[in-house]
Amino acid sequence: MALEHAILVSLRERAGSGYELTRRFDKSIGFFWRATHQQIYRVLKRMLDEGWVTVEHVAQEGRPDKKVYSVSADGRDELARWLAEPGEPVELRTDLAVKIRGAGFGDPAAVVAEVRRHRRVHAERLAAYRAIEAADFPDGPAHTGQTLHQYLVLRGGIAAEEAFVAWCGEVLGAMEPS
Amino acid sequence: MALEHAILVSLRERAGSGYELTRRFDKSIGFFWRATHQQIYRVLKRMLDEGWVTVEHVAQEGRPDKKVYSVSADGRDELARWLAEPGEPVELRTDLAVKIRGAGFGDPAAVVAEVRRHRRVHAERLAAYRAIEAADFPDGPAHTGQTLHQYLVLRGGIAAEEAFVAWCGEVLGAMEPS
């Protein structure tokens, strides 16, 4: 379970509130890990109980107060421990594949339309990632440290989306009205 | 939620027991959807309650009896309905990316070792998929019907594993002792 650890990474990059973390999980961290605010608030509470983070209540003018979380020494230790620990390589789990495999048990044309829709979404995500790459990482792999690491993760998102777009294309080529 | 529907697809290809389904989810269907026997038995029970499948008790010699499940008319309708229904395109969720992004907060060399391990596993899966491709689908995209659909799903697994292997390679190239 990596949400705790994804939050630790994000908070080590910069302390923030649950709300701010939710925004980050909608953007950069969201390339590879999604989380809703409900989940983040719940996990932050648990992390606080475990002593991995500390809170500071911050009063704001014209806006609701917020609770700013920071990683504690225990949290830093836990993150370092987890980083060195082996984990399971990802496995793909996509219902699109189930639909393709089962296409003959329904309307194949509807499945083809669904593949086309998925290709469009993946192509849009790919374009968005490429725009971020061009804007934020002009030096490509010549970056160093944290910037390099962020760049490499983005490259993973790009590689995955490219693969999905190409696969959808292959499926369409083989299944489209022939 | 696609496990019900993955089971419907598998049972339409061939009726079988929970145990047999578990075997199939370890192999071909497992390229893109995993399930343990506990989960399969639980879901089969629910599907029986919903009337999507029927059971036949089969006594065997020298082996425990088994319950063979088949898809009912309602199950066929449900599968056809679901096949035409739009679903969410996959999102990647991998802790390896979290580890790469956080590498600077721990021992980067340990993260590099982890990336190398993942590359090895993905390369092994890729080789296994390619072996299946060569053995079971000699005609490539020239297949038709159900065989074509199974082939295209396997191609998706191959595309995904290729992308992971390439990405791990890129990460290693940028992070390895420099």
Place this chain on the structure above:
DNA sequence: CTCATCATGTAACCAGTTACATGATTTT
């Protein structure tokens, strides 16, 4: 006046994992 943004939470539910449990037969 309405919608978006900022900000935090609870509660119910669903899906998936891990552990426990049994027991015969066949293979090593």
Place this chain on the structure above:
DNA sequence: AAAATCATGTAACTGGTTACATGATGAG
């Protein structure tokens, strides 16, 4: 004698999603 295969299940737990709930400020 031990391990693998065939065969089915229950129970507890964990993680994630959806729905509900509140309330201020600022922009259109």
